[in-house]
Amino acid sequence: RKEVEQDPGPFNVPEGATVAFNCTYSNSASQSFFWYRQDCRKEPKLLMSVYSSGNEDGRFTAQLNRASQYISLLIRDSKLSDSATYLCVVNGVETGGFKTIFGAGTRLFVKA
Amino acid sequence: ETGVTQSPTHLIKTRGQQVTLRCSSQSGHNTVSWYQQALGQGPQFIFQYYREEENGRGNFPPRFSGLQFPNYSSELNVNALELDDSALYLCASSLDTGGATDTQYFGPGTRLTVL
Numbered sequence: 718r719k720e721v722e723q724d725p726g727p728f729n730v731p732e733g734a735t736v737a738f739n740c741t742y743s744n745s746a747s748q749s750f751f752w753y754r755q756d757c758r759k760e761p762k763l764l765m766s767v768y769s770s771g772n773e774d775g776r777f778t779a780q781l782n783r784a785s786q787y788i789s790l791l792i793r794d795s796k797l798s799d800s801a802t803y804l805c806v807v808n809g810v811e812t813g814g815f816k817t818i819f820g821a822g823t824r825l826f827v828k829a
Numbered sequence: 830e831t832g833v834t835q836s837p838t839h840l841i842k843t844r845g846q847q848v849t850l851r852c853s854s855q856s857g858h859n860t861v862s863w864y865q866q867a868l869g870q871g872p873q874f875i876f877q878y879y880r881e882e883e884n885g886r887g888n889f890p891p892r893f894s895g896l897q898f899p900n901y902s903s904e905l906n907v908n909a910l911e912l913d914d915s916a917l918y919l920c921a922s923s924l925d926t927g928g929a930t931d932t933q934y935f936g937p938g939t940r941l942t943v944l
Contacts, residue, residue, distance in 0.1 A: 721871075751932065760919055760935040761872065762831075804871055808931075815885030817862060817933070819871035 718743055721807050723820035730827055734795045738823045740805030741787045747809040750781055752790050755802045755822065764790075764803070795827045831855055833922050833936035841942045842910050850905045850939045852920035860884070860925040861903040862933060863895060866917040878903055879925050915943045 723740045730736050742750075750767035765772055767779040767788045778791040788805055802822040809816055832855035842848050854861050860879045864872035874887035878897035892908040901922070907914060917940050921933035 749931075760937050763932055763934065766932065810885075813886055814883070815877045815879075816887065817864075817874045817877075819864075819873070821869075821871045 719821075720744060721805060721818045721820040723803075723805055723823050725821060725823060727824040727826055730795055730825070732795055732797060732827055732829055734827075735791065735793045736795060736825065737792075738790045738803055738805075738825075739787050740789070740820050741785075742805075742807045742818070743786070744807070744809055744811075745783075745786060746811075747807045749808040750788050751806040751808075752777075752779055752788070753804040753806055753819075755804055757802075761804055761819075792825075795825075797827050797829060800825055800827045831922075831934035831936065833920065833934055835918075835920055835936040835939050837939060838937065839940045839942075841944065843944050844910055844912060846910050846943075847906065847908045848910060848941060850907075850918050850920075850941070852903045852905070852922075852936055854901045854903070854920075854922035855934055858922035858924050858934075859901055860923045860931065861897055861901065862921045862923070863903070863905045864919040864921065865889070865914075866919060866938075868916075872919055875905065910943045912943050915941060917941075 752764040753761040755761045776793045805820040834853045862877040863875040866872040876886040877884045897903045917938045919938045921935045923931040923933045
């Protein structure tokens, strides 16, 4: 089982749609969680941090469920510019020290 | 822009050669992490440096090594290059506040091709 798993998609949605991504992680001791966005052939850019209490930034809402070990990202009113790959990220401190694990990414295409 | 810079932007090497990639952290950041991203995959954690010491390492062989300098800039060195080392190499800087919660900011990456 991969340490961090995401549905690779692609998700093809029309403008204005609401779309949700989930990401599961295996290490229950993981400490921090993020969603990054990556455009084709570019570096990942921070979208938002993820907290158990939920985190909302405009059209984007992220949630952490520690009991079930998954994080989610909800995008409302999708825009063409939301087309990208969305990466979930899990940080933790293990025996060998700090470790960051990225999911393989979920591809989103928003069409007019 | 994140303020994290990397050089060079592109590089072509042959099998068996050695390569050094460079990263300049965002001002005020004391931690740098390096990642390898193959086409169609998420970034894979290579290692992290905090105040010039290795602070954590992923599943990469010893021929992947690094340095962090007093000004917090960093190098990634890869010896005995293999074809599978062809990838985008990303560095990310963060301000370590003592936990694993720190947000990382990425540079634009170096695209390495090994022939």
